[in-house]
């Protein structure tokens with residue numbers, strides 16, 4: 001699974017930092033999504049240009 005999708009489902013970054021604050025509740029709910037939806041969110045985030 002892509003790393004962003006992993007973060008959204010499990011709340012851990014590749015460095016094992018964990019989602020905190022309001023993001024913890026977001027991860028609790030996103031974990032119910034099918035893997036294909038998590039991967040679609042990750043693909044979207046990677047497709048849009050970065051901002052400063």
Ligand code: HEM
Nearest residue numbers: 004007008013017018019020021022023024026030041045
């Ligand atoms: C589908 C919607 C969302 C996506 C894809 C998303 C994605 C992310 C990502 C990728 C990070 C960065 C993690 C890192 O690099 O350490 C993050 C952090 C965070 N997000 Fe979200 N997020 C979403 C919705 C929300 C919402 C609705 C809130 C607030 C109500 C929120 C609050 C936060 C906070 C507070 C952090 C920092 C957490 C920390 O440092 O521990 N996010 N989010």
